[in-house]
Amino acid sequence: MSEPPAEISLTADDVDRLIAAQHPALHARLRTASHAGPREPLTLVAHGWDNDVFRLGPDLAVRLPRRKAAARLVENEQRWLPLLAPRLPVAIPVPIALGRPGDGFPWPWSIVPWFVGRRGLDVEPAERDTVAEQLADALRALHVPAPSDAPVNPVRGVPMAARDDVVRERLASHPALLRTWVDGVDAPSWHGPPVWVHGDVHPGNLVLDGGRVAALLDFGDLTSGDPACDLAAAWLMFTPAGRSLFRARLGDRYDEATWRRARGWAAAMTMLVRDVDDVGFRRMAAHAEREIGRGP
Numbered sequence: 001m002s003e004p005p006a007e008i009s010l011t012a013d014d015v016d017r018l019i020a021a022q023h024p025a026l027h028a029r030l031r032t033a034s035h036a037g038p039r040e041p042l043t044l045v046a047h048g049w050d051n052d053v054f055r056l057g058p059d060l061a062v063r064l065p066r067r068k069a070a071a072r073l074v075e076n077e078q079r080w081l082p083l084l085a086p087r088l089p090v091a092i093p094v095p096i097a098l099g100r101p102g103d104g105f106p107w108p109w110s111i112v113p114w115f116v117g118r119r120g121l122d123v124e125p126a127e128r129d130t131v132a133e134q135l136a137d138a139l140r141a142l143h144v145p146a147p148s149d150a151p152v153n154p155v156r157g158v159p160m161a162a163r164d165d166v167v168r169e170r171l172a173s174h175p176a177l178l179r180t181w182v183d184g185v186d187a188p189s190w191h192g193p194p195v196w197v198h199g200d201v202h203p204g205n206l207v208l209d210g211g212r213v214a215a216l217l218d219f220g221d222l223t224s225g226d227p228a229c230d231l232a233a234a235w236l237m238f239t240p241a242g243r244s245l246f247r248a249r250l251g252d253r254y255d256e257a258t259w260r261r262a263r264g265w266a267a268a269m270t271m272l273v274r275d276v277d278d279v280g281f282r283r284m285a286a287h288a289e290r291e292i293g294r295g296p
Contacts, residue, residue: 005067010105019062021102022099042054042056050067051063058114061112068106073220076219076220076222077222082094088138092215092216115215117207120237131211131212133245133249136249138213140249140253143253146195146224155221157197157225160228167268171268184260184267197224197226203280232262232263235266235292240291
């Protein structure tokens with residue numbers, strides 16, 4: 001399954017004009033040549049499923065939707081990340097400046113911190129095991145009851161039965177993954193209160209540095225509901241050793257039914273990225289498929 005096509009493609013010059021028009025003081029500070037040296041470069045560093053990310057100098061990035069469906073997700077991040085950040089033991093990309101529709105771009109956008117490190121996709125799974133307990137702590141802190149006006153996401157945090165027809169069709173040619181998904185669907189559903197759910201916890205949304213999580217990124221799928229889709233990281237991220245650390249750190253917070261659903265979600269997420277252009281995601285899919293085959 002390949003990435004959705006971009007509905008708008010921006011160049012670095014386009015983004016520079018947006019910043020200049022809407023945040024002139026920031027633009028002047030970061031982008032104007034002076035005796036201190038040349039102006040800061042704007043460089044496209046990520047072309048994601050929903051957003052393009054441009055790096056702005058050494059410590060900022062600009063995050064812009066590449067299709068209309070993603071615009072609401074950016075608004076969710078702008079509203080909720082400032083409230084979630086104080087609760088979490090890892091850094092998250094709280095916007096430092098908000099962009100509005102206008103100046104040739106129709107959707108909201110954000111200027112966010114740039115986190116130094118390597119994306120988890122570019123780190124070997126055995127090395128990712130070193131952050132298993134830290135990621136578990138972050139998810140434990142996130143998975144608390146969410147307010148009634150939390151974002152609604154039709155594809156994450158929902159009962160697996162709501163996605164069953166679509167996922168079964170995608171997995172039809174991969175019997176082992178399909179069996180894992182069906183086992184998750186057959187597991188007892190989440191009976192607790194709807195909790196905050198990141199919705200897309202995988203190596204591509206983690207920045208790692210020195211054996212630590214430098215940041216948890218991309219809260220575009222943020223929602224409330226069943227936390228099992230976040231726990232799919234146990235198979236997407238880790239080797240059996242790391243997965244054991246991850247689960248042990250979470251203790252009895254989640255029952256075996258939740259872990260069965262999590263493994264089912266891992267199967268579904270694996271299928272989504274098997275054929276994308278980014279080789280890091282293809283390696284993640286191959287790793288996850290092996291880990292899913294090994295069981296819990």
